[in-house]
Amino acid sequence: MQWKVGVAVAAMLAAPAGARELDTRLQAALACTKVTDAAERLACFDRAMVPLQQAAQTGALDARSLGPQARVGTISAVRGLGVDSYVIALENGDRWQLFIEGREREPKIGGTATARRGAIGSWWIDIDKGSTFRAKFLGPPQRRAGG
Known part of the structure; x- marks a missing residue:
């Protein structure tokens, strides 16, 4: 299941800026990239991954949850x-x-x-x-x- 989360995050990172409204769970994970201290950044990712993993396991993280590609x-x-x-x-x-x-x-x-x-x-x-x-x-x- 972790690979599904990784694929979803990678797809969102590859999307052009402003092309898609991000799922709040992905927003939380992406916000961790701005944390400069390595230990704090890892802790941030650990916290952010819990709801992403739960969503991937329950099927709540799918194409509809990610939103439309464009408006x-x-x-x-x-x-x-x-x-x-x-x-x-x-x-x-x-x-x-x-x-x-x-x-x-x-x-x-x-x-x-x-x-x-x-x-x-x-x-x-x-x-x-x-x-x-x-x-x-x-x-x-x-x-x-x-x-």
């Missing part, structure tokens, strides 16, 4: 999900479920989706500055076994 993206796929929502995929791999609550227009491939945080961890997606949907971040596409 703005181009829609590459759209599909209806029942009568009250759509699932969109962005060119960067992020997937979102959009909830129909009024007269929102169907999102179109090639459109621009802009995500913004709402209250209490909610998300909103503006499509081409025309329709606004309550949204749920689904993470990147799921990889299928054997492929």
Whole structure:
């Protein structure tokens, strides 16, 4: 399980600055890099790794917990999900479920989706500055076994 935590931290370090909102557990671990005293830095990492390891073991540290790769993206796929929502995929791999609550227009491939945080961890997606949907971040596409 420790390798999963290491991979997650490495992926976050490799991301361009400002491209992704960091999980608070990762923020705590990254803050340790600024501690100059070696013993204090090690103690900081030891403390920060406990919640990261727990999250990795329970499955709470996954693509959705890491957040979207970007706040703005181009829609590459759209599909209806029942009568009250759509699932969109962005060119960067992020997937979102959009909830129909009024007269929102169907999102179109090639459109621009802009995500913004709402209250209490909610998300909103503006499509081409025309329709606004309550949204749920689904993470990147799921990889299928054997492929």
